[in-house]
Amino acid sequence: VVSWTSLMAGYTKYGLGHEALSLFDQMQLLSVAPSTVTFVCTLKACGNTRATKKGQEIHDEIEKRGFVDLDVVGNALVDMYASCGLLVEAEEVFDKLPAKDMISWTALIAGYAKHGHSEEALSCFEQMKSEGVIPDVVSWSALIAGYAMHNCGEEALICLEEVKQAGVSPDAVTYASSLKACGGVRAIEKGQEIHAEIAQKGLLERDFVVGNALIDMYATCGLLFEAQDVFGKLLVRDAVSWTSLIAGYTKHGCAEEALNCFGKMQMEGFSPDVVTFICSLKACGIMGAIEKGQELHEAIIRNGLLEKDVLIGNALLDMYIDCGLLAKAHEVFDKLPVQDAVSWTALIAGYAKYGCSEEALGCFERMQLIGISPDAFSWNALVAGYARQGESENVFHAFDRMRGEGMDPS
């Protein structure tokens, strides 16, 4: 049991939740009896991969064996439900906990925060304090991360001040989230202030995350020189560091420099991941760099990345559309493993952009035939195409249809 569980713990730690879960299944098949530690690891893996069904099964199993009353198991349950966004269930388990410690509270706060319920997260936080549980740096960071993630940068930064006033010392994670908040609201000065603090504490030398968050903050704010400077001084870099730079250059009109970085990172021995490809494809699209784009396309196929992530297929599609190669785009579309509303809308918008409103409408009808309902973006793409062509009757007709489906054209 211990060997199995240790292996699972390792997988979970490095984000290989699916592998951990399949280990659990193998254990069951071989009738190895899971321990409470095994269950805790499995719950963690369920939370990471949002495997809600599996999580509920494990919960039942745990109830049956009477393991629920253990603090660690109860907290892991709260965390699993909270991570999966099943906050009602998380609350239920939480309420039944024999002892609610800081970890139980923080798991719940983090669940609310992560899923965009900042107010509930905050009221949880207050309640925790009023029950005499003192929040530590992790509880604070959960709050800040929630704000930062959902574009409430102001609140996040206010929170950062409160952390310090409470006499808690922010750590790498707290700073990373705060920097994300700075990027979101373009709080450049605050970002620089945090930069100085981080440097003073020597946090930049220790791990990727803070350095990467700094690069991202500067890049998002359009301070590419500073981003490059931080990048150059980092002692440890990874693919994320490179991708943050690439994304920054792309976003701020330096697509060529972005593609340079893409080349350089590989020369220095870093493999681009899915996100790197997505950002670089965007740069190709902006530049109309067809050959480079095709090169990336081939590399993506070679590495089997199309199957790994839906987003990369849509990014490829966009790249070809931006390069004006609609036929090629359609070909890519046909081969996508998953065609979601975004893929269809990209195609519709592409046709609309180049004045092919017939084809755009064709796509629009076909997506509905296969059971994908157009969202506001899809409608907008269609209508924009008509508008571009001066087909005002079709525009009004589309408005009527939208109203018929309960959507408001305004």
Place this chain on the structure above:
RNA sequence: CCAAUGGAUGGUGCAUAC
């Protein structure tokens, strides 16, 4: 005696004609 529970950094679609 060994494994286990809370927070964190990068990425996709539309933009309204005369």
